[in-house]
Amino acid sequence: MHEGDYPVIILENPKYAGNIGMICRLIGNFSLAPLRIIGMVRGYDVEMEWMAYNSKQELSAIMHYPSAKECFSDLDLVVGTSMIHGGNRSQFVPLSKLPSILSQKKFGIVFGREDRGLSKDTLLNCEYMLDFNLPGYQKSMNLSHSVSYCLSAFHQYNLSLDPLEKAPNQRSTKHFYEYTKHIFHLLGMDKYHNNDFLPVRRLKTILERAELTSGDIDFLYKIFTNFDKKLNIPKDKF
Numbered sequence: 001m002h003e004g005d006y007p008v009i010i011l012e013n014p015k016y017a018g019n020i021g022m023i024c025r026l027i028g029n030f031s032l033a034p035l036r037i038i039g040m041v042r043g044y045d046v047e048m049e050w051m052a053y054n055s056k057q058e059l060s061a062i063m064h065y066p067s068a069k070e071c072f073s074d075l076d077l078v079v080g081t082s083m084i085h086g087g088n089r090s091q092f093v094p095l096s097k098l099p100s101i102l103s104q105k106k107f108g109i110v111f112g113r114e115d116r117g118l119s120k121d122t123l124l125n126c127e128y129m130l131d132f133n134l135p136g137y138q139k140s141m142n143l144s145h146s147v148s149y150c151l152s153a154f155h156q157y158n159l160s161l162d163p164l165e166k167a168p169n170q171r172s173t174k175h176f177y178e179y180t181k182h183i184f185h186l187l188g189m190d191k192y193h194n195n196d197f198l199p200v201r202r203l204k205t206i207l208e209r210a211e212l213t214s215g216d217i218d219f220l221y222k223i224f225t226n227f228d229k230k231l232n233i234p235k236d237k238f
Contacts, residue, residue: 007154008032008108009147010071010078012122013039015114021051021059022144028055030151036063036108038071038122068110068122076105080118080126081146083139092129095150099157101128109150114143176217177204183224 009032014020020035020042027035041064052059065071072078079102085092093101110126112118118126132141132149141149177200184199207220 006033006102006105006107007079007150008036008075008106009151010036010038010108010110011143012037012068012110012118013113014143016143017042017045017048018051019114019143020062021048023147024052024058024062025055026144026147026151027058030155032151034058034061034063036065036071038065038068038110068119068125072108072125074106075108077102077127078108078110078125079128079130080123081109081111081130081150082117082123083131084117085129085131087123089123089129090126092131095130095132095153098128098130099154109147111143111146173208173212173217176220179221180224183227186227 009023009027011020011023014037020037024035026032035058044059048059049056079093079098080090082089109130110118110122112122123129130150132146134141180200180203189199207216
């Protein structure tokens with residue numbers, strides 16, 4: 001996940017300053033959009049700043065909203081979190097299935113206040129609900145742990161979709177040059193001198209003046225995947 005990726009993490013009236021700080025640190029860990037908070041605006045305190053270690057810029061970027069409706073207005077859909085089923089709650093989905101359901105959507109995951117969960121108003125604005133269904137006798141998680149648990153699932157799903165993160169034998173010179181065709185297309189260089197094969201051929205000639213090691217290939221992949229992320233354009237199939 002990189003900057004601007006989803007999910008957007010949303011807290012409703014969080015009670016403890018430390019949890020806000022820890023979640024801001026998670027925002028930095030996963031390069032997500034700024035944290036959103038529904039309800040009361042609170043100032044910094046020592047615990048919040050301490051828990052946001054090396055991520056204090058995320059504290060100043062927090063976005064505050066007076067209501068769930070205003071907070072969710074720019075999102076395609078929102079997922080709520082709860083251990084209680086029934087009532088006015090929407091369809092519950094397993095965390096393992098959630099990333100594929102929400103793929104290509106602008107979505108948020110909203111977490112309720114530590115001591116009472118989500119309000120009725122917020123629940124009514126959630127299209128899906130999430131229950132972790134933990135195997136132990138303790139069914140509730142600390143707020144920041146819950147956010148971390150969700151983000152880990154999405155991160156692993158994204159890695160599984162990335163063709164460059166599949167089996168190591170795909171990191172070959174042949175596969176690398178196929179991938180560079182995609183990058184040259186994004187850069188508008190696929191018709192270099194009116195020849196769509198020339199950019200890759202020129203690159204191959206330059207790089208193979210010396211034998212490429214597996215470490216060289218890994219390094220080159222990192223350069224080009226970073227180009228890919230910065231350009232932030234959907235990948236063509238190759």
